[in-house]
Amino acid sequence: MKALLLTLLLSSCVTTFPPLAPCPHSAETEFWKLADLLAERLPTGRDVYVGLVDLPPSLLGLTQQMPLSKAAFISVDAEQDVNGLLDTLVHEWAHAMVLDTNDGDHGELWGVAFSRAYRVKLELFAQH
Numbered sequence: 312m313k314a315l316l317l318t319l320l321l322s323s324c325v326t327t328f329p330p331l332a333p334c335p336h337s338a339e340t341e342f343w344k345l346a347d348l349l350a351e352r353l354p355t356g357r358d359v360y361v362g363l364v365d366l367p368p369s370l371l372g373l374t375q376q377m378p379l380s381k382a383a384f385i386s387v388d389a390e391q392d393v394n395g396l397l398d399t400l401v402h403e404w405a406h407a408m409v410l411d412t413n414d415g416d417h418g419e420l421w422g423v424a425f426s427r428a429y430r431v432k433l434e435l436f437a438q439h
């Protein structure tokens with residue numbers, strides 16, 4: 312099942328000549344590249360919606376089962392640097408992979424899923 316990706320905060324870079332500053336949204340570009348790669352390499356058996364959102368200060372990410380469906384919704388706090396965005400997505404993707412299990416928050420199955428998801432992040436960096 313292919314994951315569905317949803318950008319909640321759409322943003323784009325304005326190109327000027329000469330360039331005024333590096334595009335501030337490259338972190339988001341990397342984030343969506345990783346989301347695509349995770350969906351391709353580690354299908355979860357459910358639709359996965361991913362959103363960059365404004366979460367409360369104590370929360371970097373959250374994975375929830377959507378009501379009335381098997382789909383998962385991953386929320387990632389947008390106010391993070393690129394490493395924070397990617398690491399949070401890896402962490403939450405692992406939750407989406409084991410959502411139906413009784414593994415607890417960060418049990419053994421989640422740990423294995425996290426390891427596999429983290430290796431996909433490494434694969435993304437190897438593409439650079």
Ligand SMILES: [Zn+2]
Pocket residue numbers: 402406416417
């Ligand atoms: Zn967690």
